[in-house]
Amino acid sequence: MRCDVVAIGTELLLGQVIxxxxxxxxxxxxxxxxxxxxxxxxxxxxxxxxxVLGQRIEQAExxxxxxxxxxxxxxxxxxxxxxxxxxxxxxxxxxxETILHMFAARGRRMPMNNLRQAQVPVGATVIPQTRxxxxxxxxxxxxxxxYAVPGVPHEMREMLERAILPDLxxxxxxxxxxxxxxxxTWGDSxxxxxxxxxxxxxxxxxxxxxxxxxxxxxxxxxxxxxxxRAATSGEGLAELDVWERRIVERIxxxxxxxxxxxxxxxxxxxxxxxxxxxxxxxxxTGGLVAARLTEVPGVSDVLRGAVVSxxxxxxxxxxxxxxxxVVSEQAATAMADHVRRLLGADVGLSLTGxxxxxxxxxxxxxxxxxxxxxxxxxxxHLVRLPGDRTQMRQFSVITALDAxxxxxxxxxxPVTPRAIAER
Amino acid sequence: MRCDVVAIGTELLLGQVIxxxxxxxxxxxxxxxxxxxxxxxxxxxxxxxxxVLGQRIEQAExxxxxxxxxxxxxxxxxxxxxxxxxxxxxxxxxxxETILHMFAARGRRMPMNNLRQAQVPVGATVIPQTRxxxxxxxxxxxxxxxYAVPGVPHEMREMLERAILPDLxxxxxxxxxxxxxxxxTWGDSxxxxxxxxxxxxxxxxxxxxxxxxxxxxxxxxxxxxxxxRAATSGEGLAELDVWERRIVERIxxxxxxxxxxxxxxxxxxxxxxxxxxxxxxxxxTGGLVAARLTEVPGVSDVLRGAVVSxxxxxxxxxxxxxxxxVVSEQAATAMADHVRRLLGADVGLSLTGxxxxxxxxxxxxxxxxxxxxxxxxxxxHLVRLPGDRTQMRQFSVITALDAxxxxxxxxxxPVTPRAIAER
Numbered sequence: 001m002r003c004d005v006v007a008i009g010t011e012l013l014l015g016q017v018i019x020x021x022x023x024x025x026x027x028x029x030x031x032x033x034x035x036x037x038x039x040x041x042x043x044x045x046x047x048x049x050x051x052v053l054g055q056r057i058e059q060a061e062x063x064x065x066x067x068x069x070x071x072x073x074x075x076x077x078x079x080x081x082x083x084x085x086x087x088x089x090x091x092x093x094x095x096x097e098t099i100l101h102m103f104a105a106r107g108r109r110m111p112m113n114n115l116r117q118a119q120v121p122v123g124a125t126v127i128p129q130t131r132x133x134x135x136x137x138x139x140x141x142x143x144x145x146x147y148a149v150p151g152v153p154h155e156m157r158e159m160l161e162r163a164i165l166p167d168l169x170x171x172x173x174x175x176x177x178x179x180x181x182x183x184x185t186w187g188d189s190x191x192x193x194x195x196x197x198x199x200x201x202x203x204x205x206x207x208x209x210x211x212x213x214x215x216x217x218x219x220x221x222x223x224x225x226x227x228x229r230a231a232t233s234g235e236g237l238a239e240l241d242v243w244e245r246r247i248v249e250r251i252x253x254x255x256x257x258x259x260x261x262x263x264x265x266x267x268x269x270x271x272x273x274x275x276x277x278x279x280x281x282x283x284x285t286g287g288l289v290a291a292r293l294t295e296v297p298g299v300s301d302v303l304r305g306a307v308v309s310x311x312x313x314x315x316x317x318x319x320x321x322x323x324x325x326v327v328s329e330q331a332a333t334a335m336a337d338h339v340r341r342l343l344g345a346d347v348g349l350s351l352t353g354x355x356x357x358x359x360x361x362x363x364x365x366x367x368x369x370x371x372x373x374x375x376x377x378x379x380x381h382l383v384r385l386p387g388d389r390t391q392m393r394q395f396s397v398i399t400a401l402d403a404x405x406x407x408x409x410x411x412x413x414p415v416t417p418r419a420i421a422e423r
Numbered sequence: 424m425r426c427d428v429v430a431i432g433t434e435l436l437l438g439q440v441i442x443x444x445x446x447x448x449x450x451x452x453x454x455x456x457x458x459x460x461x462x463x464x465x466x467x468x469x470x471x472x473x474x475v476l477g478q479r480i481e482q483a484e485x486x487x488x489x490x491x492x493x494x495x496x497x498x499x500x501x502x503x504x505x506x507x508x509x510x511x512x513x514x515x516x517x518x519x520e521t522i523l524h525m526f527a528a529r530g531r532r533m534p535m536n537n538l539r540q541a542q543v544p545v546g547a548t549v550i551p552q553t554r555x556x557x558x559x560x561x562x563x564x565x566x567x568x569x570y571a572v573p574g575v576p577h578e579m580r581e582m583l584e585r586a587i588l589p590d591l592x593x594x595x596x597x598x599x600x601x602x603x604x605x606x607x608t609w610g611d612s613x614x615x616x617x618x619x620x621x622x623x624x625x626x627x628x629x630x631x632x633x634x635x636x637x638x639x640x641x642x643x644x645x646x647x648x649x650x651x652r653a654a655t656s657g658e659g660l661a662e663l664d665v666w667e668r669r670i671v672e673r674i675x676x677x678x679x680x681x682x683x684x685x686x687x688x689x690x691x692x693x694x695x696x697x698x699x700x701x702x703x704x705x706x707x708t709g710g711l712v713a714a715r716l717t718e719v720p721g722v723s724d725v726l727r728g729a730v731v732s733x734x735x736x737x738x739x740x741x742x743x744x745x746x747x748x749v750v751s752e753q754a755a756t757a758m759a760d761h762v763r764r765l766l767g768a769d770v771g772l773s774l775t776g777x778x779x780x781x782x783x784x785x786x787x788x789x790x791x792x793x794x795x796x797x798x799x800x801x802x803x804h805l806v807r808l809p810g811d812r813t814q815m816r817q818f819s820v821i822t823a824l825d826a827x828x829x830x831x832x833x834x835x836x837p838v839t840p841r842a843i844a845e846r
Contacts, residue, residue: 012446012449012462013449013459013460013461013462014449014450014453014459015445015446015447015448015449015450015451015453016450016638017446018441018443018446019442019446020441022438022464023435023438023440023441023442024438025438026435026436026437026438027437027438027439028438030437030438036436036437037436037465037466037468037471038436038463038464038465038471038475039435039436039463039464040461040462040463040464041445041461041462041463042460042461043460045460048460048461052461215439277734280731282710282713285714285717286710286713286714286716286717286718286726286729287705287709287710287711287712287713287714287717287729287731288710288714288717289710290705290709290710290714290731290733291708291709291710291711291713291714293709294708294709294710294711294731294733294816295709295812295813295816297780297812299733300733300734303709303733303734304733304734304737305730305731305732305733305734305737305741306709306710306729306730306731306733307728307729307730307731308703308710308713308717308728308729308730308731309728310713310717310722310723310726310727310728310729311700311723311726311727311728311766313767314727314728314766314767317767318728318765318766342741343734343737343741344736344737344740357720389718389720390718393717393718
């Protein structure tokens with residue numbers, strides 16, 4: 001089954017707003033086994049909208065139209081669809097009432113143009129609105145169908161999952177469900193993981209097995225996504241469990257989480273469960289590790305604070321870093337050890353390195369020393385990272401947090417992320 | 424003149440990559456007075472590419488095709504364009520030689536498939552490649568034209584400016600140039616600026632005058648863009664100078680920079696020129712101010728470091744914050760004053776506030792105290808910011824840096840960003 005996507009809005013053509021909706025819809029359609037072969041942006045112009053919709057519905061069994069459902073005079077998606085259906089627009093009383101209630105509930109007077117949003121082509125079914133004031137529409141055109149959803153991303157996404165994907169699956173005769181799981185890793189490259197998982201990947205290539213995809217995601221790590229189709233979601237998840245277990249057995253130490261886990265949420269949670277507090281000493285990352293950790297709600301149970309020691313004599317004066325090069329093992333261990341004393345934390349984590357573009361202390365850009373003061377041990381690891389100044393700093397954040405994670409899990413040295421440097 | 428855009432790549436339809444190229448091209452076309460009425464994503468499929476390109480070139484005088492010019496077997500834009508032109512592909516010796524040289528210069532062996540990139544439809548003109556290995560193409564189709572550019576954004580952008588926009592302007596008989604200037608502001612809302620600039624905006628509405636547009640850009644501030652068309656760029660810039668002066672006269676104190684300036688680059692440059700050094704004490708922003716400042720190359724002349732005092736007793740112990748609520752004027756002034764002593768800096772800047780979702784010290788989310796220790800004066804300002812946790816923290820960064828900027832410019836209190844709260 002084929003479902004094309006039309007994004008409505010002159011602001012999209014002018015580049016004032018980036019169309020991210022059609023990419024999201026494309027991803028969700030693919031996950032549900034439905035092809036999306038053309039995705040088009042068109043402005044708020046009735047004749048062009050009618051022409052584009054008419055062409056799409058000739059070539060595809062379904063079309064999703066995003067945007068142009070608001071209350072103002074340039075929101076004309078309803079009119080365009082009605083023209084393609086050859087149907088009249090009539091006011092749907094129930095939709096009108098819902099809109100009136102929404103305004104009343106917020107204690108606001110409803111501008112009358114909001115009732116435009118209650119106009120529905122004869123023969124169309126309403127997708128009730130739960131977040132914004134505009135409902136969605138399911139509009140049959142012969143044996144095909146046009147779905148209309150608002151352009152506001154969270155309204156669109158909710159209607160897509162609740163109404164459109166189930167309807168499309170039904171039409172496509174798909175009575176199965178698609179389930180997926182993301183295994184989140186740090187410490188090896190795509191090609192490195194490909195080699196280590198070679199046998200498993202071959203097995204998964206056989207028809208009817210889950211699919212496996214790698215997705216390099218910068219400082220979010222490298223994701224492995226398993227996707228399968230099954231009669232029920234329980235059955236699908238059970239199948240994914242089996243493959244996940246085999247994968248994790250093979251590459252276990254570099255797996256830091258699943259699905260929506262992030263490196264920072266995982267590390268904070270591990271520290272919290274062990275009742276440990278953390279202090280940071282940041283040089284090359286200039287506060288980026290602290291900034292990222294403090295995005296996690298509830299981090300205040302764990303994080304005591306950070307010292308960003310950008311100037312050398314701040315390292316020396318405040319963190320007792322010994323004289324000599326500051327991008328070094330000695331500096332990293334001194335920073336980690338002294339920051340935990342200074343801030344009264346159980347664990348000290350430090351980063352000193354060269355973001356570039358110039359060398360420093362005779363070290364090339366990409367050099368990172370991560371220091372870790374944990375219990376009686378104070379140690380540091382050297383890592384070579386790729387990328388420009390911004391990327392190097394971002395990779396440093398996840399690399400340092402991963403070093404702490406390894407220490408918490410295994411109490412051994414972290415795996416050197418050898419293969420990051422391949423990228 | 425009309426120029427549509429076609430973005431090539433199955434990864435765009437699957438949502439693995441967001442198509443930002445067509446938005447950028449649309450913006451640049453509009454700035455050059457050229458309409459872009461349809462923008463289409465299509466996968467790496469020869470017959471669909473030929474059908475889409477054929478249709479576009481019937482409806483528009485020009486089409487820009489992005490992507491599919493690489494060396495691998497699924498890069499088939501050249502083949503599709505040749506089919507639409509009814510022309511053969513032949514190897515262009517000069518392009519082939521350039522590609523060979525590029526590999527040789529990097530000391531790398533050239534995989535033979537790279538010569539695919541030297542294939543040029545008969546009748547097309549090459550846009551020489553300066554960044555990647557793939558050249559662009561200018562392909563006449565009757566009186567119309569198809570431009571092909573690589574999908575790599577910086578390669579595409581460079582060819583667009585160097586070759587495509589000049590060619591399009593020539594074809595459209597436009598011998599004028601478009602120049603624009605961005606005035607960057609912080610401290611008032613779009614509607615507030617609209618009111619304050621009302622008379623000027625009315626004057627600019629007259630035909631032949633520059634256009635003015637507002638662009639709210641989060642923690643990059645609110646941009647005012649002036650654009651005009653003129654015979655020469657010198658003439659255009661002179662005209663913009665006049666209007667810019669009038670605007671800045673009216674709203675001067677909230678203008679922090681122009682064009683590519685950022686709040687952090689402006690503040691760092693002002694500090695450097697005055698020979699001043701800076702220390703930061705961050706609570707609510709958790710290191711975000713330091714992280715953002717350290718993105719600016721050369722910041723080490725100015726920034727000595729930062730203390731992220733997340734736990735209350737770190738504020739008390741290390742920064743001598745007095746007992747009592749830590750989201751308060753007293754805490755902000757103590758933090759600013761003590762961090763500059765602790766880190767040996769001329770100026771101390773502090774932030775303490777409530778990012779939410781919960782209240783703290785009986786203050787609602789959005790509360791921000793900015794402390795500033797500068798010369799003999801130590802003072803703090805209260806600001807109420809909108810947004811969720813992430814937005815509040817980001818607005819806090821630009822608000823605090825703007826407070827420092829005001830102090831550097833005027834030695835008076837910063838304008839309270841009253842209107843941010845309207846958003």
